[in-house]
Amino acid sequence: MPNNYRLAKVSSLLKKEITLILQNDLENDLIRDYFVNISKIDLSGDLQHCKIYITSTALEKVRKEIVANLNTAKSSIRHILGKRIEMRRVPEIIFKEDVVLDKGLSVLKLLDELKNKNQKNNVEDNDANI
Secondary structure: OOOOHHHHHHHHHHHHHHHHHHHHOOHHHHHHOOOOEEEEEOOOOOOOOEEEEEEOOOHHHHHHHHHHHHHHHHHHHHHHHHHHOOOOOOOOEEEEEOOOHHHHHHHHHHHHHHHHHHHHHHHHHHHHHH
């Protein structure tokens, strides 16, 4: 089983190369029109499977379409990766939408609403005491 250092190095290399492929080599209008970013890569311990989490500035419907397009283009992405990096076997790739950012933003929005509501109640209480 590979050590964590090797996993981290291979993950970093894959992230860098796949980002370059997304920017320069794919002929997909959705990917070119919207800012697509790789937020996280989960690489299996045997380096055979790779989950790539994608974030984008697009709306949710368009993000799902972007992920679907990337999953249909994954064989060509693997082919380009095989030419660029020196590995015995390029891992199987699957693209997924990263929803952690959206969940975090919704939690921050809820906290902000609670804060505003609390401040409004404090102002009303102070006005009632005067």
